Amino acid sequence: MKPSTLLIALVSGLASALLFAGLVLQSTSAISFALAAPIPIAIASLGWGSVAGFIASAVAGMTIYAIAMSGPSALTLFGTMALPMAVAGHLAGLARPASEPMLANGASSARRSESDLDWYPLGRVLFAIAAMAIAACLFLGWLLGYDPDAFVPTVVEALGQGGGPGMETLSETQLREFAELVIALVPFVQPALLTITLASGLYLGAAVVRVSGRLPRPKDDIPSATHLPKLALPIFGAAVAAVFLGGSIGVVAAVVVGALGAAFTLVGLASLHRRTRGRPGRGLVLFTSYAAILLLSFPIVLFMTLGLFETWRGQDGPPPRQS
Structure with missing residues (x-):
């Protein structure tokens, strides 16, 4: 994995956690921000590959645990938003050349022609x-x-x-x-x-x-x-x-x-x-x-x-x- 991809995954995970953190800390504007928490994970997964999305989801959960020192809060973000979004991004990035198995979202599939x-x-x-x-x-x-x-x-x-x-x-x-x-x-x-x-x-x-x-x-x-x-x-x-x-x-x-x-x-x-x-x-x-x-x-x-x-x-x- 390229260092830039890893950096994007880390930043996306942190962004997702910060959006969700208000709900954990009981902020008045928490709900609207928490609903946007999956978006950074989707950006990482769709733009930089499935691995980046899964790393971002793990980082999001660990960041929430570091902020709130609460296992249930970390598992809530990871299990309900971060990991499902990483999986959804992975599925959206799957492509299959004619008569060939599915390929995960990545550089090799990105270079192929859309018609293929x-x-x-x-x-x-x-x-x-x-x-x-x-x-x-x-x-x-x-x-x-x-x-x-x-x-x-x-x-x-x-x-x-x-x-x-x-x-x-x-x-x-x-x-x-x-x-x-x-x-x-x-x-x-x-x-x-x-x-x-x-x-x-x-x-x-x-x-x-x-x-x-x-x-x-x-x-x-x-x-x-x-x-x-x-x-x-x-x-x-x-x-x-x-x-x-x-x-x-x-x-x-x-x-x-x-x-x-x-x-x-x-x-x-x-x-x-x-x-x-x-x-x-x-x-x-x-x-x-x-x-x-x-x-x-x-x-x-x-x-x-x-x-x-x-x-x-x-x-x-x-x-x-x-x-």
Whole structure:
């Protein structure tokens, strides 16, 4: 490995750790910075090779441990963001010459002509991101000893002390019911947010590396290329059914539903971008759709359903590319 590549890996790992450090130190602006923590890892992996990405992820975890002297905090960053992003960057950098095995992202594959290479499909990268989000959330739940019943009193206390306007008027019973609802949604929301964070981080990292001219992968036509493998459909269906079993099985199933649901939603949004190309009022349609998701939340179900349909009818072949 070249010294410059090692330096990039070290700097990327430090940057990722510093972005995440605010969450560990309980800064008020922590969440927005922590969500950007995977981006430096993506830049290192996509621009300087998979090894640089894995080194950066390890450096990020060790830096957090040095800052907070907390093993769980270091494992949280490493296991939920840094390592999954390094793996996603590795997959995005895989290329296969015609009739030859996959080659890892590196100098040899970068020098080949784009027409000589088949790149790892974006849909499978997204599926891998969702799978890693599931594994990461389950690992985090095990690490922290997640127990819904044990968290109820803490959430009730937090809501009673400053949970927002109107909370002070609720009775103890109403607060407890609301707390139970919030806790029940965590297994769905956390993996969904992590899936979107990793996918967005990979996209933004690729955009930065492409501007620098170091991205060997040609620009993908994302709206046309984003289809999950059809294997995701039966897995999602089984998880939805298992949610109603309750208990530990229900919690695990909820994590699967949350991560894959977010991935299907991204597929649905990609389909919206593709279907509105060249049509009048496209900007207004896209703006309204995203605004509705942010403000009302329930339109997510519509785009998730569209993503399920697109996956059902889609193909798992090589993705289209955009020059």
